[in-house]
Amino acid sequence: MDIKHLNYFLHLCDSRNFSKTATAVHISPSALSRIIQRLEDEIGQALFIRNNKAVTLTPAGETLLPVAMQIVTEWQTIKTTLRDDATLLKGKLTLFCSVTASYSHLPDLLARFRQQYPNIEIQLITGDPAQAIEKVLDGSADIAIAAKEDRMATSLAFKPIDNVSLSVIAPKFNPTGTSFLGEQVDWAHTPLILPESGTARTLANQWLAAKHIRPNIYAQISGHEAIVSMVALGYGIGVAPDVVIDNSPVKEKVDRLKSESIAAMELGLCCLKNRAAEPLLKAMFELVG
Numbered sequence: 001m002d003i004k005h006l007n008y009f010l011h012l013c014d015s016r017n018f019s020k021t022a023t024a025v026h027i028s029p030s031a032l033s034r035i036i037q038r039l040e041d042e043i044g045q046a047l048f049i050r051n052n053k054a055v056t057l058t059p060a061g062e063t064l065l066p067v068a069m070q071i072v073t074e075w076q077t078i079k080t081t082l083r084d085d086a087t088l089l090k091g092k093l094t095l096f097c098s099v100t101a102s103y104s105h106l107p108d109l110l111a112r113f114r115q116q117y118p119n120i121e122i123q124l125i126t127g128d129p130a131q132a133i134e135k136v137l138d139g140s141a142d143i144a145i146a147a148k149e150d151r152m153a154t155s156l157a158f159k160p161i162d163n164v165s166l167s168v169i170a171p172k173f174n175p176t177g178t179s180f181l182g183e184q185v186d187w188a189h190t191p192l193i194l195p196e197s198g199t200a201r202t203l204a205n206q207w208l209a210a211k212h213i214r215p216n217i218y219a220q221i222s223g224h225e226a227i228v229s230m231v232a233l234g235y236g237i238g239v240a241p242d243v244v245i246d247n248s249p250v251k252e253k254v255d256r257l258k259s260e261s262i263a264a265m266e267l268g269l270c271c272l273k274n275r276a277a278e279p280l281l282k283a284m285f286e287l288v289g
């Protein structure tokens, strides 16, 4: 049984005419006839007596009529109430994410969120994603787009939204003339530009350890965007998330070292577990996954 079909039934009780009802609900008379037939099959009794053009209700139809009316009315009421609840949800959510995440992952999330909850105000703070979890823990952000850490604090709730791969990048143009793209990179003498901290740094460290490289670190950068800029300027080889490289205005000036592979990180929404049931946070979490 479909609520829509009950509505057709109610219309037909009123019009007593298959063609009139079919026209009114924008279906063909034969489709309407099949729908009513299916209702009758489900109930196990005829609902209408079809005599020539006249349609009259059977006793079973008469019994169903007030019940159908009640079901349809209650369904309408509950739908409106629930929709109003969602629209009425108001307040402010402080969301922390990287500048890149604000291009790459936030638009889709916020577009859906705004449509469903137009009265919730979002205060956006952008910065180094390595700080995202700390911002949630110290309460300066209600929610963050963060990379999952190996050992997340047990007080945190995390819901994955994407897997973010990382690449090793070298400048296409290198003002010092040294080639970073030779057959064999001389890692001990190659300046490296790495994320200062966070999951991307952990993964970069694991990559270096696996290769037994004792890194010659030129710069440790807070936030991933500037890593691509520094590499593009020729200061060294860097490690950055692919989504950051792809969104960088200087992406044409760097090359990925295809021979190097670094484990991906899991990007997700993060908030304090003991706040996850708060209506605004719950509303945001329910949008993903």
Ligand SMILES: CC(=O)[C@](C)(O)C(=O)O
Pocket (backbone or CB within 6 Å): 097, 098, 099, 100, 101, 104, 129, 145, 146, 147, 164, 224, 241, 243, 244, 267
């Ligand atoms: C971790 C994160 O937020 C991103 C999108 O991957 C990034 O900015 O590096």
